[in-house]
Amino acid sequence: MPTETIFSKIIRREIPSDIVYQDEQVTAFRDINPQAPVHILVVPNKLIPTANDVVPEDEPVLGHMFVVAARIAAQEGIAESGYRLLVNCNRDGGQEVYHLHLHILGGRRLGPMVMRQS
Numbered sequence: 001m002p003t004e005t006i007f008s009k010i011i012r013r014e015i016p017s018d019i020v021y022q023d024e025q026v027t028a029f030r031d032i033n034p035q036a037p038v039h040i041l042v043v044p045n046k047l048i049p050t051a052n053d054v055v056p057e058d059e060p061v062l063g064h065m066f067v068v069a070a071r072i073a074a075q076e077g078i079a080e081s082g083y084r085l086l087v088n089c090n091r092d093g094g095q096e097v098y099h100l101h102l103h104i105l106g107g108r109r110l111g112p113m114v115m116r117q118s
Helices: 006-011 056-075
Strands: 019-022 026-030 038-044 083-086 102-106
Touching: 006 026, 006 038, 019 056, 026 056, 038 056, 056 083, 056 102
Parallel strands: none
Antiparallel strands: 019 026, 026 038, 038 102, 083 102
C-alpha cells in the first residue's frame, strides 16, 4: 500500500498544480492531461489507495467529495449542461495514480461510458 503519491505532494503544495479548491478534507486541481474542456480531480487529503480500501470512517470525506464536485461544476459553468463524475479502481478500471480521486469531466457532450465490444 503506497504511503505517498504525486497527489500527496500536490495536496501539500510541494509541486506546482492548478488547485481550484482546497479545505481540510479534500483538494481539487486541474488534470494535467485533460480528457474534456473541464477535467478536474477531487482528491481526499487522506491517502486512500483505491475504492477497495475505503472504510466506514471514510464516508464523510467521500460525501464531501461529491459536495465539492457539485460546487466546482457550478463554478466552472458546467452544472446546467451536465458533467460526468468518474472513479477508476485498479489497473483494469483505468486507475493510474493509487490515491483515490474523483474526476469531474465536462464542457462538451461526452461519449459513451464504455466502448462496446464487438
